[in-house]
Amino acid sequence: MSDDDRTRWDAKYADRDLPWPDALGPAAVFTAFRHEFPTAGHAVDVACGQGTAAVWLARRGLQVRGFDVSPIAIEQARALAAGSGVGDRCRFEVVDLDGGLPDGPPADVIYCARFRDRRLDAPMLERLTPGGLLAVTALSQVGSVAGRFRAAPGELREAFAGLEVIAAGEGQGLAWLLARRRIDGAG
Structure with a gap:
């Protein structure tokens, strides 16, 4: 990601207040x-922003690593985790995901909301434990316009075809997928 992109994201987060505790949780979809999200294990939040999903996962009992390109968002995520009593279960890092998904232990949950980089599909699948849960949302061309960061119709299902789909949808400019890696490790 270019310095211009980092600056743009920093400006976006600088204009936001720290989320309220009732804003914690996964994407609305x-x-x-x-109930499908586990209450123990390890989670990775890709492009975590202010950390609302990561902190929710930590409050459920998971150890969470969150990555975002914006240092301002990462500081807000750290403050949210500390203020929510889960600072010891959250580790937030400034990461330019153009360089790939940082190395780390296998994850029982991989969460990625409103961010799409096809180069991360295989690394996310490789990181996911057998029985692990993948939760992804992305801007979509379905109900919107085409664009570099918008998923094409059916793209998420195709990208993660080896997983068992729990729920998925596309429309109104959003695509989403909730899927589990088979216990036998396939997919």
């Missing part, structure tokens, strides 16, 4: 599936 996953609300009905909260």
Whole structure:
């Protein structure tokens, strides 16, 4: 990501207040599936922003690593985790994901909201444990316009075809997928 992109994201987060505790949780499309998210293990939040999903996962009992290109967002995520009593279960890092997904242990949850970089598909799958949960949302061409960072129709299902789909959808400019890696390690 260029310095211009980092500056743009920093400006976006600098204009935001720290989220309220009731804003914690997964993307709205996953609300009905909260019970699918585990209460122990390790999680990775890709492009975590202010950390609302990461902190929610930590409050469920997971150890969470969150990555974002914006140092301002990362500081806000750290403050949110500390203020929510889970600072010891969250590790947030400034990472330019153009360089790939940072190395780390296998993850029981990989969460990625409103960010799409096809180069991360294989590394996310490789990091996911057998039985692990993948939760992804991305801007979509379905119900919107085409664009470099928008998923094409069916793209998420195709990219993660080896996983067992729990729920998925596309429309109104958003694509989303909730899927589990088979226990036998396939997919």
